Amino acid sequence: MEKRNRLIAIGLIAVGCLMIFGRWIGFFSIVALVFLLLGIYRTTSGKIKQGYTLLGIGAVLLLLDHLVLVLGICLISLGMFFVKSKGLQQGRNHLQKQNFSSSFNWDRSPWMMHSLSAWHVLGETDLDLSLAMAEDKETIMLFHGIFGDMDLHLADGYGVEIEAFVLFGSIEFGSQRDAGMLNRLNWKSPGYESSEHRVKVSVSYLMGDLDVRMP
Numbered sequence: 001m002e003k004r005n006r007l008i009a010i011g012l013i014a015v016g017c018l019m020i021f022g023r024w025i026g027f028f029s030i031v032a033l034v035f036l037l038l039g040i041y042r043t044t045s046g047k048i049k050q051g052y053t054l055l056g057i058g059a060v061l062l063l064l065d066h067l068v069l070v071l072g073i074c075l076i077s078l079g080m081f082f083v084k085s086k087g088l089q090q091g092r093n094h095l096q097k098q099n100f101s102s103s104f105n106w107d108r109s110p111w112m113m114h115s116l117s118a119w120h121v122l123g124e125t126d127l128d129l130s131l132a133m134a135e136d137k138e139t140i141m142l143f144h145g146i147f148g149d150m151d152l153h154l155a156d157g158y159g160v161e162i163e164a165f166v167l168f169g170s171i172e173f174g175s176q177r178d179a180g181m182l183n184r185l186n187w188k189s190p191g192y193e194s195s196e197h198r199v200k201v202s203v204s205y206l207m208g209d210l211d212v213r214m215p
Contacts, residue, residue: 031061032057032058032059032061033058034058035054035055035057035058035061036054036055036058036059036168038054038058039051039052039053039054039055039056039057039058039168040055040168040180040181042054052169052207052209055168055207056147059147059207073146073206074121074146077119077144077145077146077206078098078119080144080204081098081117081119081142081144081145084142084144084202084204085117085142085144088117088140088142088200088202089115089117089140089142092115092136092140093115094114094115094116094117094140095114095115095116095117096116096117096118097116097117097118097119097120098118098119098120099118099119099120100120100121100122101120101121101122101123102118102120102122102123102124102125102145103123103124103125104118104123104124104125104126104127105126106125106126106127106128106131106132107126107127107128107131107151107153108131109131110131110132110133111131111132111133112132112133112135113129113132113133113134113135113139113141113199114135114136114139115136115139115140115141116140116141116142117142117144118142118143118144118145119144119145120145120146120148121145121146121147122145122146122147122148123143123145123147123148123149123150123205124148124149124150125143125148125149125150125151125152126150126151127141127150127151127152127153127201128153128155129152129153129154129155129157129158129160129199130153130155130157130215132155132158132199134158134197134199137196137197137198138197138198138199138200139197139198139199139200140199140200140202141199141200141201141202142202143201143202143203143204143205144202144203144204144205145204145205145206146205146206146207147205147206147207147208148203148205148207148208148209148210149208149209150203150208150209150210150211151211151213152201152210152211152212152213153213153215154189154212154213154214154215155215156215157197158189158195158197158198158199159188159189159191159192159193159194159195159197159198159199160187160188160189160192160198160199160200160201161187161188161189161192161198161199161200161201162185162186162187162188162200162201162203162212163185163186163200163201163202163203164183164184164185164186164201164202164203164204164210165183165184165185165203165204165205166183166184166203166204166205166207166208166209166210167181167182167183167205167206167207168180168181168206168207168208169183169205169207169208169209169210170183170209170210171183171184171185171210171212172209172210172211172212173185173187173212174212174213174214183210185210185212187212
């Protein structure tokens, strides 16, 4: 029954996409749509690596066939990033970065933690808060883009708030894992408001994987 419901859902998604993008659909678009739907199916079935491979192939085919559409999506995402960054950072001193590809490897040695707003088309982020040294009492870190893979390790010494949205992909929080479409996580650690050091992490990706590990 669960498999049948999943297939029905994927079918509805396919029909919806055809209705929305029908005027632009050609051979490559149909093939790309098949790969995307198979990727979603594999991801929701637990075959994460295979699912992401299929999603990536579908995305590349769409890029080749609809460059203007893809560029439009990137520009919309970048515009939303600027609006969200301004609202979250509220004039505080922070580092702002926009790159095609970004990699943050802050899980190998002690690192200085500061407020950050980062947008990228392709992003890989590894954050270990147990190795972080905070510059301020409150730190806000925003990660926004098209494709992203993030591993976040929490630590007892910080009050943490997480606000995350992944359109296609998965969010894993402790032992709970949500995969497929429209994945959302809103969580705040106990005693957040009274913590000496607070960290807010905001994540938003079109396609991505977020893994939050408890201390």
